Amino acid sequence: MSFWPKKGKDQPFRRRPGRPQKDWIAPLMSPALIAALPFLGALLPGLMIRAGRDACALSAAFFTGLALLMLGLNVPTVLAGGVVETRIDWLPQIGLNANFRLDGLGLMFAGLILGIGLLIILYARFYLSKADPMGQFFTYLMLFQGAMVGIVLSDNILLLLVFWELTSLSSFLLIGYWKHLPEGRQGARMALTVTGLGGLSMIAGMLILGQIAGSYDLSVILTQKAAIQSSPLYVPALLLILLGCFTKSAQFPFHFWLPRAMAAPTPVSAYLHSATMVKAGIFLMARLWPVLAGTEAWFYIVATTGLVTLLVGAKIALFKDDLKALLAYSTVSHLGLITMLLGFGTAEAATVAVFHILNHASFKAALFMTAGIVDHEAHTRNIRRLGGLRHLMPITFVIGTIGALAMAGIPPLNGFLSKEMMLEETTHVVWAGQAWLVPLLATIGALLSAAYSYRFIAHVFLGPVRDDYPHKPHDPGLGFWAAPALLCAIAVVGGLAPMALFGWIVDAGATAVTGEAVHVHLKLWHGVTPALWMSIIALLGGLVVLAAFAPLDRLWLAAPKPDAKRMFDGVVGGIRRASLGMTDRLHDGSMSRAFAIGTAAMLAAGLWAFLGGAYVPGTRIGAPMDPLAVAGWLLLVAATVALLFLHRNRLLALLLLGIVGLIVSVTFAYLSAPDLALTQISVEVVTIILLLLALNFLPKETPRESSPSRRGRDAVLAGAVGLAVGALAYALMTRDFAFPSIAAFHIDNAKPGGGGTNIVNVILVDFRGYDTYGELTVLGIAALVIHALAEALLKGGAANDRLLAWKPETPEAGDRHPMMLVVVTRILLPLILMVGVFIFLRGHNQPGGGFVAGLVIAIGFVMQYMASGFGWAAARMRIDFHVLIALGILIATATGAGAWFNGLPFLTSAYGYVHLPPLEEFELATAALFDLGVFLAVLGAVMLALASISRLAVRAGETVNARPFDIDPSDRRG
């Protein structure tokens, strides 16, 4: 990682004699630091606004000025032909590094961005009113400035992309700064969408370009002209990159976002649309000019787009009544002009482009600021409501006029020089065999340009003073007009002494663009050349157009015009509506559709997978068909089929479900899996009881909600899935493992390793005790969730209201707690408890274990609740079931962790045999302790679930009986 600027490799770097560079100053001059300064500065204004508006603006200006100073320190090096570089590794894996380079082009652009930025800060300080949040404004502005500087100083084109997208984002904030204005919001979104589109296409373009060139660093790419232009990927890369440039630089047909962005405060417009944002596209075309330009594709795409934009922009600008709109379209037009020059592909034209970038920045920023001053003072920027301001605002008049004349290309202002050079270049261009076409169209463009510039002067400042301005205008204070005045001075001096003011920087910039040493000769008088005649035609023609403006305007108003905003809104709105349909209709929460699609996908994927591989049927021979098994099978099928038809009656459905569960338990027993049978049957009992309790709150019948066609679809799907799963099960059960399975190890090691003869139990608490640990937690969590859910339902709200209003659908029996039942369950309780303990203790060697024991004991308690009523039972059950669950998990964890003290992993079991007279010798295993955890968690979970459902019943009007029986026979005695 190197933070120190390196000397350019290609260019010899000369130190200026007599002024040895000190080491401490080198990092200060790093281009990385220059790019970072505005970002650092962005942090301050938001804070400094608390110290006042001046402090806020000064803090922004300070960092801008500092960056400008750093840049200035590099000028000697760059002018001597050096390239200052900073390289910092960022993501070298894909070639994205924070590599910066400062050469002539970067110097010129960075100077423009920072210099005009400084003036904009000054201007904005006076432009923004007290109601505007100035801290935000300068924060956004500095972010934007940093992004722009980053673009022009990046050596790595992926880094450039980062800054590129940052300008889109920060300009979004700037354009939408007046967030209460709908135009501002829409303009911001439109700008973001269009430039975002371009940015994304450019990502692809840059990735391809880097692939061709073998590096993402400009210092390498710029040397790969031959490789790039001969690559088959050249045209795609060119198109993708140009899409980015054209959208950013508002080239036809993407020009429509720029005028919409005029809803921003004027300092923003002046900044974004004179020197910065829209110049980013131009910059990039210039930056990549050495490797992309010079081909037919480049010429026809870039030059033509530029030319069309030049004409379209100029024509629309002429007829705009909004001052800022006029300037916006004039910007579009001038950007077209620069693009066209770059498109010509000759070094001379590129040099002129560089020169015009500078000129345009100076006069356009001045003009935008003038428009802002007029708007600020007269409270309108509608040309039709203005006129005669030269008397009221003489200073503004002078500034505006110089700016507009420079834009028109009147000698001796700087605009004249570059415009004439441009016209000169067009005379060398042959477009599709036609030598006259480009010069003619360029002259027309220049003519229109002159016309709208004249109009800016004539219709705003000239003419009689009116008495109907929205606000009586007068010249503002010095602070407000200083910035545009300075820019106009540059326009004047630049025209009179172009070599002194611009020569050196144009040389440096053009040298960097073209890759050849350029020495321009800028002068006012070139002799009588064709370009002079074209210039004269344009300037005089502009006057004619201005004179005929009124009839032309009527024509314009009558002509149909495509409304870009409506088209844009139509496209975005169309996509939005389509996606609304997709999100709302497809994702409306319909379960049956979701399941149908999901199941169909699973079925299709499964079939596809099966058919794609070889299948050899298994060789296992099936067991003989036992009449008992067949009977069970028939019962299972019958119950399932009956369920299909009777499922709307919920009670019946539950009973049928019970039958299915019962048969499954019996099947386990039949297939010699007593543990599973025991577990399954206890689970069945508990589930059915809990479901019965829940059913109490539901309607007796399920309503019919789906159409026959949907039921048909579901029947087909479900049938197919059932068959597929059946077939899969058959295929699996009729074959042997491809390899010896892990089961043999379990059988061999259950007794010697796990200390139990019941292999299933040893698997559950030992071999795979960790699975059990997870599952017991699942049970506990489930009970907690049920509890929380019940709590939420009882908290008040619609569900609670429904419970309060709940009426049983069928009349209740008068005797909720029949004495016989109560007595029997109480007698049974100790028996069940003992059975539970027995099942628990024998678990390790015989069918049983903590899980089953927990369920059995839970059933014993549930019986008490059912027989004697919840209130009665709860009053005697002094344990909070939460405690049981938590203790269960903790005991299981502690047992497992006990192994650590022997240096063994979690859940390693230990067992030993104890002989305690008078008992027989018995086994003590840590697994039993773990099983105790399982037991507690299961018991707690079932009981907590039961208690939670019972609470709903109480809320629904279930009374708590004070006595164990509703009808106490002993009452009858008396």
Place this chain on the structure above:
Amino acid sequence: MNHWIIAPVLLPAVLGALAVLVARHDILLQRVIGLGGTLALAVLALVLICSTTLTGPEVYFLGDWPAPFGIVLVLDRLSALMLLLTAALALPVTLYAIGTGWDARGRHFHALFQFQLMGLNGAFLTGDAFNLFVFFEVLLIASYGLMIHGGGRNRLKAGVQYVAFNLVGSTLFLFALATIYSVTGTLNMADLAQKVATLPEGDAALIRVGAVMLLLVFAIKGALVPVQFWLPGTYANAPGPVAALFAVMTKVGAYSVIRVYTLIFPPVTPATGTMFADLILPAGLVTLILGALGVLGARSVGRMVAFAAIASMGTLFTAISVFSQAGTTAALYYLLHSTLATAAMFLIADLAVSRRGSGSLAEARPSTPQSGLIAALFFAGAIAMAGMPPLSGFLGKLLILDATRGDMMLVWPVILITSLLMIVGFAQAGSLLFWKSSAIPAEPDPEPEDPPAALPFVAVGLLLMLLTGLTVFAGPLTAWLGTTVAELHAPAPYIAANALPVGG
């Protein structure tokens, strides 16, 4: 043996139980347990990631049974990374839940949160296919409890859909495991890797069925089209902090795909070949398109972020589908990014919606206190979600674009155009939420509210800081991830650590 490996599972289990046992009546005590637990987990994850970086994959033989007969945990770089990500997410989310009082709006928030972490960590650590199922269950049931935390009609309704869809997934998981076990006779993942590679040809069809069913299970978790339907309703209706935590839930699916389809079914497997890439790539791209369109068309903030989450899963699976060194590296980087970004965005959306009183994007409502700060956070979050610079989403997308050069014509346009759709969608929503509202005068507040809590902003700030960290240290991080991925694609050390019996 390194006992710390199991600590990420046991610590939250014990704390969850303790939160129920001793703290169920006291929210402060629950908060202490919750916050302490996530902090400790973060430290633990850091220790483990350092340890595995230094020593390579380590296996923890539960119950001291040798593999493949018992269950093993495997700590390798990938699982350690996922642990760290989970902890890094859990901490700010817990802070947020405490700061906003979300945790007090129902019972057992912190207990369920800890159990959720237990499930996540267990799933990331396990080296056993059936145990993965068990921990999927743990995290599913806990997530269900968290999802319906606080109650309410819409939330419960969405919750039913969530749990129903995931139960289908669990069933399918069992089918898949039964199939795979019936063919290979083993459940240990390293053992499976060896056995599947040498499977007799006649078993190819069945193992393919098992593998594809497994893929669908993970696709449900990862919300991949066409089994993504549960996500928008669930995420949009879940409490804000829970939705934020769920950002890592979908990543469990992605993690499992990466783990299983690089270890057990790599593209060189004769039976399965590249079938998973062939399935995942189109599904990922369609998911991405659907998510991006959803961002543009969503009618509420919650659904918008939910669809953005779907889009990010689409992007992630697209990167995974490459199954190459570069592709999986990009996928892991993007996985880290999208988890944190999605979480941040859900929290920010919750901040905005709770102040605004409605998540509807149909109309502007008066501006609310702190809307400037929230707008700034929203802007940052949207940048992250849409994959714009300067945050890590952009770097993630660049990595993915770079890795998918082979399918440039198909993948690039989808990724780039969907980015634009999301930018437009977020811009529209943000402009309505924060800009348009400023044109409406604020309703006079009848009574001065409590001073706004700083904790929620700290939580969001933490997440954004993590995203910034991902951005700034992208280089070293990607290098680390590259080694991780190299281990995944050449899993010999992972398998060796299991010390499987020779010839078994």
